[in-house]
Amino acid sequence: MSNYSSDYREQDFCAIDEGLDYIFARMGAIYGAVFVRHWEGVDHQLVRQVWAEECGRMLTYKPKLDYALQHMNPDRPPSALAFKKLLNDGPRIPDKPHTVITRQPTIHEKIATEKAKQEALKKLREFTQQIRMQK
Secondary structure (H helix, E strand, O other): OOOOOOOOOHHHEOOHHHHHHHHHHHHHHHHOHHHHHHOOOOOHHHHHHHHHHHHHHHHHEHHHHHHHHHOOOOOOOOOHHHHHHHHHHOOOOOOOOOOOOOOOOOHHHHHHHHHHHHHHHHHHHHHHHHHHHHO
């Protein structure tokens, strides 16, 4: 997950809950018991809700999560607001490319277009011939 490219890659994205699971597991491994005690006496669902609200869509882009995890204060776990700032400093979330679908003309439209083109060319030839005759 060290790829910070701005190219869109489907595997770089996850659901918000998956992003929360990922960062909390990583912070638990990094900070150990300090991280567990950090939330002692606080409803874990409330903690997840607040982090999801604060960090929002940024929790869905794995390169942003990895960037924030790599830039945390090594001495203490970040608050939701501090982690949000780290996420903001991370790589931009790329836009998903949109497939442009161009409408192809039907066979009848192609025939009508060719007929109109031939008629226009015929009129152009007649007009050109008239101008030459006037000279």
